[in-house]
Amino acid sequence: GEQVEQRPPHLSVREGDSAVITCTYTDPNSYYFFWYKQEPGASLQLLMKVFSSTEINEGQGFTVLLNKKDKRLSLNLTAAHPGDSAAYFCAAANTGKLTFGHGTILRVHP
């Protein structure tokens, strides 16, 4: 079945810096991809969904890139702020199920 590897497991950046989280997946039949954000003690919030090669959500300050040839998905926070501190999970959709990466804990400090 599908396997999703997410890197890095922990990421610490200064406020205003960029932060990049990357996932690689194994099944070429996976076709929809998602990013979820989980704040401490809270549930998972759907952050972004991507189906084609590039999705940009400038309003929330991040870019999601999908490279189906390399089977790689990335989330780029362009100017991180303390409110971005959370766990982030990527997920790949295949036959109606989602396979999640193990998550990245992002800490943004002043």
Next chain:
Amino acid sequence: EAAVTQSPRNKVAVTGGKVTLSCNQTNNHNNMYWYRQDTGHGLRLIHYSYGAGSTEKGDIPDGYKASRPSQENFSLILELATPSQTSVYFCASGVLGGRYEQYFGPGTRLTVL
């Protein structure tokens, strides 16, 4: 207004006891899912359902049963709880034939002593 709710939010059970976790959704979604979340493992799929009366095994179904009596409700049942089932459990709903995004409930923290 919350579209996926779970009860209880916290539960302490004894080893060998029966535990039922409940999930209700008002999204009118066909699909519902149960996951557990553990440090170092992310979210792992336990059971899922395509609609009332159906349940399917996910990736880690051993020790769990599921029940989908209606479109809105999906339960996870631990017949004989063990300490290894201590975890945070999330329910989610999703659209059949859609782009498979799922919407999550608030989670249930289960501790088995």
